[in-house]
Amino acid sequence: MTRLLGSTSLLVALGVAIYASVALMWGARRKRTDLLRSGELALYTVWGLVTAATLSMVYALVSHDFSVKYVAMVGSRATPLLYTVISLWGALEGSILFWIFVLTSLSALVTYQNRQREGTLVPYAGGVLMLISTFFLILLAGPANPFGLVSPIPADGPGPNPLLQNHPLMAIHPPLLYLGYVGMSVPFAFGIGAVLSGEIETDGWIRLTRKWTLVAWTFLSAAIVAGMWWSYEVLGWGGYWAWDPVENASFIPWLTATAFLHSVMVQERRGLLKLWNLNLIVATFALTILGTFLTRSGVLSSVHAFSEGPIGRYFLAFIAIVLIASFALVAGNSERLRPTGSLDAAVSRESVFLLNNLFLTAFTITVLVGTLFPLVAEAIRGVKISVGEPFFNRMTLPICAALLFLMGVGPALPWRVATRDVVRRQLVPPAVGAIVGLIASLLFGVRSPYALAMFTFGAFALTANVREFVEGTVARRRAHGEAPPIALARLVGANRRRYGGYLAHIGVLTITLGIGASATFRTEREATLRKGDVMEVGRFSVRLDDVFYRQEPQRDVMTAGVTILRGTREVGRMEPRMNFYPTSEQPVPTPSVRSRPAGDLYVNLQAFAQDGSTATLRVIIEPLVPWIWTGGMIVCLGAIVSLGGGRKERAPAVARVRTAAPPPAPIGLEEAAG
């Protein structure tokens, strides 16, 4: 019954989605309101049908209906409810279903929000979104059908992939990632819609597009940081980023979206980079589809694995269609995307944004090439290779240093032209900050040139961004006599896009500090201990107390109980464990992490003797790692602050602050956002 409801809904949704895209686009072209109206209804209907299918799947999972193929693949009676529900995105078919659910929900939301909008931009965008939906519904109807019939019906299933049911972050990371990935379809649809409707020559569409890019970017940022956190908490290696293709797949579109969020300001303020921005939107969308292809087709384990399953070919064909169709559209309209302004001076905020885009593009290409090179080499030369981490680190660290530097220069420079005086006045404090950062890191014993560059430029950018808040607050305080917290709140509230952006910078810098410190000052030791033995790691001593076994409904658990001492004083007990799931021979490591602002103590159970007499422990002191997670939250907070800002609210606000600020006023008050 559930099976029938689910598969029928998806099939009908496919037909309706095709109709919706045709009706919306044809109606927009012919200005036929009756068609537009019915296309819009069809779009909502697709959302309703997909929602019904998704709910059917959740119901089937929760009720352990093993006649449904997907449930038989990932379900198990012993799995706790939370992990049963989230196994919706635990394997290929379910994740595609979840994807289309998010996509149609966003389509319905965007269409509803903008239903009163004049012009044909929104119908065209809706049509594009329905075309994308059609692709995913075809996948679900054919090669990735989750509602297939299983016969005979098994009594129980294997349960989700052990790695996915070992930590609650798996309930958070994938939905965030999908909201980020799928969210990038909306700016793409607006971009294509703007070209098709002719609105490309006006400014309205870019504001909508920027807003939705920022929404998707926020989710994607949160997803990347949550993924790092998950990797740190579950894989037992004490790291959080390994330039693994799966990680890169989420990071590459983040880079292009970040580039867009900066260069779009140049378009809004100065009428430049219009063609470039549209290309960035298209590239970001194509890269999210490429990322899904990489992570979901099996191509990573072997180029030949994906040709065995049909799904990879569908994706490749779809990516080809998207790229050819959109670049043809963009190229055909390039005359209408000519700049309406000009670059007035080499030293100005817009030229910093140009450089920022140059480096972000170089970053994107580097990671993309490093990720795809092994696939190409295997396909062409038949050799299995991988591109080592040193490639990524050596290539990207100089780019990161340059971006950090620009992050400090950008907020300090005004639009159009920066005179020498302005440059001097604005860049001296960050330069002092940079020197302080350099001296401090030398005193802490940093010697690696890369790390020194990170800390120095990081301090430079941090000074520049924090200074914006301080100066603005001081200026308000002088002008209005407001108490500092109120002055700060009003400052940010009056100019949310600008200060949200600076806050996001501060978040990125916090992450940089966490990564720099944990990469530079990590202390690690591994030892085999008998009960009662103590090992010393840095300031801590770790004593093995016991090794014990426990059975949980869905898994068997081996735990090492250890006591942490500083000197002779006991400061805590930790229980690193190894979880054994019935589907996997290999246990899932579950390190124990004791987190303090200054850093983490990370204890992983590497191995144990079968008689329980000894355990091999890896103990790592990881300075400032929690700052990475905190920094991720600051980035998202900054993005949310920035989202609330619109053009209308800002114009008078700027004027008010400008009159309020006495002459050596923050030059940047000319405003980052447009």
Place this chain on the structure above:
Amino acid sequence: MSSVQGRRRSALVVAIVIIVAAFGYLLYGGIDKNVVFFLTPNELLTRGSAAYDVPVRLGGLVQPGSVKWDADKLDLRFVVMDSGGQSVNVHSTGAPPQMFRDGMGVVVEGRYHRNGTFESTNLMVKHSNEYRKPEAGGRPQEMYRSLQKGAGT
């Protein structure tokens, strides 16, 4: 005015070409230096002296009876073999994965040295999603029983 703009424009194009070329050169050189080949013991040995001291991922099976693990020194030695009967001695520091045992598929990251030992920096067990019945004594409950008896394996 227009000739100035034209000159500016061509200078910009030249600058872009130079930047792109330099970046492409850096990328190519960077990849070329950091490519890690995935080899079987047979492929590693047929490379002769070209196999020494470059990062390699060695894939194969753990030769039965070859595992020597010194828990106190964290010293692990074993032999990786392929189906053709070729084999390579591997040395690594650190505990082997818990379920490490004869005949299992492994991928070892490291460098092959002239003394004929592959020095491993990272030891990975080949992930297999297929369910295999645990061997007798291999299930945690059974380990626990032996653990309570204090008998060992």
